Amino acid sequence: MSTLATLLRQRLRRDRLQLALWIVGTALLAYTSVAAVADTYGDESERNQILQVATASRTILVFRGTPNGTDLGAFVFFELFAWLALMGGLMSTFLVTRHTRAEEEQSRAEFIAATPAGRVKPTVATLVHGVLANLVLGALVALAFIAGGLDAEGSWVTGAAMAATGIAFVAIGLFAAQLFRTSRGANGAGVAAVVGAYLLRGIGDAAGTPSDDLLHVTPAWPSWLSPIGWGQATGAYVENSLAPLALSLGVSAVLVAIVFALQAVRDQGASLLPGRNGRASASWALSGSFGLAWRLNVSTLIAWAVGAAVAGITASSLSGLIDELAGDAPQVVDTLQAALGGGATLEQAFIATFFGIIGVLAACCAVQVAIRARQEEAHGTAEQVLATPVPRTRWLLEYWFVGVIVIVVVLAAAWLAGLAGTAASDTPDDLVSLITQAALAQLPVSLVFLGVTLLVFAYLPRWTIVLAWVLLGVAAILGTFGPLLGAPDWMLDLSPFTHSPVPAGDDTDWSGGLWMIGIGLATAALAVVSMRRRELAAGG
Amino acid sequence: MTTVISASGLQKRFGRTVALDGLDLEVTAGEVHGFLGPNGAGKSTTIRILLGLARASGGTATLFGQDPWKHAGELHRRVAYVPGDVSLWPNLTGGEAIDLLARLRGGTRDKGDYTARKQRLLDAFQFDPRKKGRAYSKGNRQKVALIAAFATPAELYVLDEPTSGLDPLMEQVFNREIARVSAEGATVLLSSHILSEVEELCDRVSIIRSGKTVESGTLAELRHLTRTEIAFATDGIEPTALAAEIDGIPDAHDLIIDHGRVSFTVDSDRVASVLPDLARLDVRGLTVSPPSLEELFLRHYGDELTARAAEPMEGARA
Numbered sequence: 113m114s115t116l117a118t119l120l121r122q123r124l125r126r127d128r129l130q131l132a133l134w135i136v137g138t139a140l141l142a143y144t145s146v147a148a149v150a151d152t153y154g155d156e157s158e159r160n161q162i163l164q165v166a167t168a169s170r171t172i173l174v175f176r177g178t179p180n181g182t183d184l185g186a187f188v189f190f191e192l193f194a195w196l197a198l199m200g201g202l203m204s205t206f207l208v209t210r211h212t213r214a215e216e217e218q219s220r221a222e223f224i225a226a227t228p229a230g231r232v233k234p235t236v237a238t239l240v241h242g243v244l245a246n247l248v249l250g251a252l253v254a255l256a257f258i259a260g261g262l263d264a265e266g267s268w269v270t271g272a273a274m275a276a277t278g279i280a281f282v283a284i285g286l287f288a289a290q291l292f293r294t295s296r297g298a299n300g301a302g303v304a305a306v307v308g309a310y311l312l313r314g315i316g317d318a319a320g321t322p323s324d325d326l327l328h329v330t331p332a333w334p335s336w337l338s339p340i341g342w343g344q345a346t347g348a349y350v351e352n353s354l355a356p357l358a359l360s361l362g363v364s365a366v367l368v369a370i371v372f373a374l375q376a377v378r379d380q381g382a383s384l385l386p387g388r389n390g391r392a393s394a395s396w397a398l399s400g401s402f403g404l405a406w407r408l409n410v411s412t413l414i415a416w417a418v419g420a421a422v423a424g425i426t427a428s429s430l431s432g433l434i435d436e437l438a439g440d441a442p443q444v445v446d447t448l449q450a451a452l453g454g455g456a457t458l459e460q461a462f463i464a465t466f467f468g469i470i471g472v473l474a475a476c477c478a479v480q481v482a483i484r485a486r487q488e489e490a491h492g493t494a495e496q497v498l499a500t501p502v503p504r505t506r507w508l509l510e511y512w513f514v515g516v517i518v519i520v521v522v523l524a525a526a527w528l529a530g531l532a533g534t535a536a537s538d539t540p541d542d543l544v545s546l547i548t549q550a551a552l553a554q555l556p557v558s559l560v561f562l563g564v565t566l567l568v569f570a571y572l573p574r575w576t577i578v579l580a581w582v583l584l585g586v587a588a589i590l591g592t593f594g595p596l597l598g599a600p601d602w603m604l605d606l607s608p609f610t611h612s613p614v615p616a617g618d619d620t621d622w623s624g625g626l627w628m629i630g631i632g633l634a635t636a637a638l639a640v641v642s643m644r645r646r647e648l649a650a651g652g
Numbered sequence: 653m654t655t656v657i658s659a660s661g662l663q664k665r666f667g668r669t670v671a672l673d674g675l676d677l678e679v680t681a682g683e684v685h686g687f688l689g690p691n692g693a694g695k696s697t698t699i700r701i702l703l704g705l706a707r708a709s710g711g712t713a714t715l716f717g718q719d720p721w722k723h724a725g726e727l728h729r730r731v732a733y734v735p736g737d738v739s740l741w742p743n744l745t746g747g748e749a750i751d752l753l754a755r756l757r758g759g760t761r762d763k764g765d766y767t768a769r770k771q772r773l774l775d776a777f778q779f780d781p782r783k784k785g786r787a788y789s790k791g792n793r794q795k796v797a798l799i800a801a802f803a804t805p806a807e808l809y810v811l812d813e814p815t816s817g818l819d820p821l822m823e824q825v826f827n828r829e830i831a832r833v834s835a836e837g838a839t840v841l842l843s844s845h846i847l848s849e850v851e852e853l854c855d856r857v858s859i860i861r862s863g864k865t866v867e868s869g870t871l872a873e874l875r876h877l878t879r880t881e882i883a884f885a886t887d888g889i890e891p892t893a894l895a896a897e898i899d900g901i902p903d904a905h906d907l908i909i910d911h912g913r914v915s916f917t918v919d920s921d922r923v924a925s926v927l928p929d930l931a932r933l934d935v936r937g938l939t940v941s942p943p944s945l946e947e948l949f950l951r952h953y954g955d956e957l958t959a960r961a962a963e964p965m966e967g968a969r970a
Contacts, residue, residue: 217786294786296742389782390744393770394751398744404752408741492739496797499703499733500756503725647706 115229119237123211124244131207131245138199139252142192146260149188159187164326171430174314178344179322179329185266185349188257193270193348197340198310200249200278204242205302208285211238214295216381225380232375235286239368242282250275266349273343276360280339281306283364283371290374293387313341339363401502402510406517408488409481413518416477417525420470424526427466428533428547431459459543463550464614467526471554471612472588474522475561479580481515482565486576495648504643508566512636515562519555527551542617549615556625559632560608561587566639573649654681656716656808656839657702663710664697664863671697673863674711679841679856684834686854687843694863695843696736699812702841703733715808729758732801736812736843738793740785746792747781750800759804766803773799776825791817802829809833809840815849827853848942879905880923880942883915884935894933901929 153159159182166172167179177190212235215221225231254271258264281302288301316335322328335341345356374384397403485508488494498504530547565580572579590599591609604610611624657679664672672694679685689695700706701713704724713720715727740749750770751760760766774781777795788796794817801809809830815823830840830853844850850857857874859867867874882904886894891909898907898914903922908915914935918926923940930938 294784296786387783387787390748390784392745392747392781394744394748394755398748398752399755401756404741407744411743492735492737493741495700495705495735496733496739496753497756498705498724499728499731499735500753501725501728501758502756648700 115227116233116237116240119224119229119234120240123237123241127207127210127241127245131203134199134203135245135249135252138196138203138249139256141199142196142253143256143260145192146188146257146262149191150184150261153187154184156182156184159184160327163187163190167322167326167329169430170318171426173317173320173329174311175426176317177313178317178320178331178335179327180347180350181327183349185257185262186347188260188262189266189270189344189348193273193344194310194313194340196253196274197277197343198306200246200274201281201306201309201340202303203249204246204278204281205285205288205306206299207242207245208238208282209289209295209298209302211241212286212289213292213298213383216289217293217295219381222380231380232372235371235375239282239286242285243279246275246278246282249278263349265352269346269348269352269354272354272357273346273348276357277339277343280342280360280364281309283367284339286371287367290371290378291384293383293385297385309338309340312338313344316341317344401497401507402513404497405481405484405510405514408484409514409518412480412484413477413521416473416480416518417522420473420522420526421529423466423470423473424529424547424551425533427463427470427526428530428543431462431543460546460614460616463530463543463546467530467547467550467554467615468592468609468612470523470526470551471557471609472584472592473526474519474554474558475584475588477518477522478515478558478562479565479584481511481518482562482569483577483580485511485566486569486573489573489648490650492650495650498648504646505640508570508643509640512562512566512640515566516559519558519562523551523554523558546615546617549613549617549620553613553615553620553622553625556628556632557608557612560628560635563632563635563639567635570639570642570646573646655679655714656681657685657714657841658717659698659702659711659713661711662698662701662708662713664694664701664706665709671863672701672708672711675860675863676865676868677858678868679839681839682834682837683855684830684840684842684853686850686857687841687860688845688847688850688857689843689860690845693860695860696812697863698860699733699810699841699843703728703731703810730807732757732759732804732806732809734794734797734801734809734811734814736816738790738797740788740793740796742784742786744785745782746779746785746788746796749785749796750781750803753797753800754804757800757804757806759806769803770799773802773829776828777822789817791819791822794818795822798826798829802833805836806833807838809838811840812843813845814842815844815846823849851942879917880920880940881915881917882923882926882930883913883939883941884930885937886912886914887936889933897929897933901926 153162163179163182166176173179177192177194179190180186212221215224215234221234224234250271250273252271253274254267257267257270284305285298285302288298288305292298292301313331313335316331316333316338317329319332319334320329321332323330331341331344335344339360342356342359346353378384398407485494488497494507498507527547530551531544534543534547561580561584564583565576568579569576587607587609590604590607591612594604594607594610608628611628613620613622613625655678657677659675659677662672662675662677663670675694675698677687677698687695687698697706701708702715702720704720704722704727707721716730718727720727740746744752754760754766754770773779777799779792779795779799785793794814798814801811815826818826830842834840840853842850842853851871854871856870857868858865859874886909894914895907895909898904898916903918903925904916906915906917920942
């Protein structure tokens with residue numbers, strides 16, 4: 113027992129900051145969101161309208177939950193639970209991989225297994241650690257909802273649903289750690305399980321059977337394959353039924369039993385699925401430093417491009433709903449108008465808002481490419497490349513090229529997906545030109561962030577990662593939410609996103625974009641040239 | 653003879669830390685040069701400056717007569733480098749990493765020959781090229797860099813502690829490859845903190861300590877630095893009688909009798925002279941061990957360090 117306590121203490125200590133940030137962050141998100149929802153939809157008739165719009169549209173339900181009446185608590189649960197459960201799920205699978213497969217992969221687990229703790233106790237400790245983290249998360253979310261003014265019983269049911277869903281993902285994470293040889297594989301499977309669970313219940317909600325008044329939906333069967341769907345099935349604030357959570361806990365128990373059975377028979381470091389071997393020699397694509405930079409970034413690119421495509425198709429397919437929104441939920445229209453300034457049509461406003469988010473995604477992807485250059489340097493692999501005839505300037509220039517390519521591909525993915533979504537529109541031609549303009553308008557701001565990150569890399573290499581994400585995060589928040597939060601103009605003007613051209617048909621003002629292309633090119637050029645005088649800065 | 657590597661008064665500071673403090677290094681074409689020093693002496697820093705990856709704070713360094721910082725790209729066409737701590741790309745296989753590095757060096761233009769050289773090295777080093785980078789142990793990561801280096805024809809091989817993760821069998825393979833490239837006329841700079849490895853492979857040696865060159869020359873010239881330790885079991889012989897015997901041997905120094913073992917040191921070129929006395933004593937459990945580099949430093953520079961602490965002036969040797 114004492115070895116178990118020691119292992120558990122080690123886990124709590126190692127995670128104390130990371131887990132605290134994750135749990136408190138999720139609880140704070142819950143609290144502020146309750147306040148925001150209660151503020152925006154404080155009136156029952158408003159909730160009535162928005163629920164009817166959502167239920168009628170179906171697509172919106174994928175990103176929300178199961179409509180369950182106009183009670184404020186039930187409405188908040190509908191708006192927020194799936195997102196919060198997604199956060200809790202990711203927290204759980206990352207936590208489990210960190211303490212199981214990642215340890216085994218690094219051979220640290222071998223030290224532990226050679227002590228009286230043995231091979232199995234670390235897994236037990238990880239299970240306890242994960243369950244504790246989810247109980248705390250559930251309790252804090254419940255308290256956040258109560259503090260937000262919601263009914264206590266429903267809030268505790270929500271908390272219980274959060275905890276049970278998270279525990280199911282702890283079990284799934286433990287199972288994935290048995291399956292895969294690498295932490296990358298286990299984390300990938302964990303994220304896929306969480307996102308898959310989110311989408312399954314989204315499909316279940318969207319394909320469910322609506323009631324006549326469009327205020328309730330009975331989810332279709334896919335929801336019953338998802339731990340998040342089981343959490344939703346509690347019908348918090350209305351039915352308050354804990355029975356569906358028995359499914360979460362039951363499945364967790366079965367998975368945990370399988371995990372211990374597997375662990376009992378397998379070798380330390382081995383996995384159920386064998387580690388995959390790769391090519392014995394490099395293909396033509398890996399013929400030089402550019403091929404390497406591309407290869408190192410292509411999987412990142414695919415992830416961001418898929419996200420951008422989903423946002424693109426959502427933007428254009430939902431824009432058909434705008435007429436309905438204008439009639440039923442004028443306050444949504446007002447906020448969009450406020451974001452855009454006067455004079456634009458609602459369709460333009462809608463596309464502009466969504467493609468603004470796509471612009472953030474493209475900038476994120478470009479920043480990640482620039483950060484990869486820093487990671488290569490810190491990891492020591494850049495040294496081997498630069499000890500060959502590849503000059504430092506060319507090396508960084510190639511990362512810039514890859515950055516430009518990923519920006520174009522991410523925007524093109526959103527653009528093509530957006531075009532695919534125009535089929536449902538009454539006026540597809542207008543929408544096509546609007547979407548094309550909107551996609552082009554995001555190019556300059558992404559180039560700025562690519563150039564600025566490379567410049568930070570050239571002059572303050574050790575600060576690249578932190579500074580790049582902070583700059584991008586602040587700018588994105590100012591650019592996206594600044595107008596809604598009523599930030600003053602001078603502050604909004606600090607964010608490059610504010611200067612992205614706004615698509616408005618023939619009236620589009622491209623000057624901001626041209627300026628930013630200039631800035632993007634100038635910063636990148638300065639960064640590349642200054643590599644002439646720059647030493648390699650290892651580690652740290 | 654042409655000079656391949658030349659460094660004089662080389663200095664490198666990282667903030668307030670002094671990594672190199674007036675280092676000199678001279679390597680002529682065709683030689684295998686051992687670059688010896690304890691960990692943290694500045695070997696890797698010197699190599700990074702010679703490769704143009706870091707810039708010297710003072711002094712001069714040239715590679716093939718050119719400034720490595722300004723002409724890094726063109727000089728690297730003539731150099732193959734094996735870093736001390738090899739990092740691999742986690743999502744590339746070992747085979748892909750070898751091909752990539754060789755292609756970057758331009759060593760794969762003779763396609764058929766390159767494939768043959770690579771295959772021979774893969775077999776010799778018993779290396780499985782199909783695993784992903786993160787799956788390799790330290791020794792196997794080192795093999796990637798070694799195979800990529802030896803599969804590429806180069807005029808200069810710069811090897812930073814290349815055998816630290818290899819087992820003895822693989823060290824033999826490594827030694828053969830050094831002999832091969834050396835026979836083909838290449839120059840080798842081999843950094844190491846293992847004296848025996850350097851003794852086996854190198855024509856000339858430079859020893860550095862705390863960022864300074866303390867000795868440089870052929871192994872024969874440096875032989876005077878080394879003393880060999882001789883030890884055997886007391887095996888019932890009475891200690892005082894034994895001490896008297898050993899004291900009688902003119903070449904024996906530093907006698908210690910402890911825990912049933914007798915040990916003393918002899919200048920390495922005088923070992924043969926004490927053997928008759930050992931035979932006469934009929935000693936058991938005899939061991940003859942060359943001094944480690946650390947012992948060498950302590951023996952040869954310990955006094956000087958103490959002396960230097962006493963008087964502020966720089967010692968005559970530096």
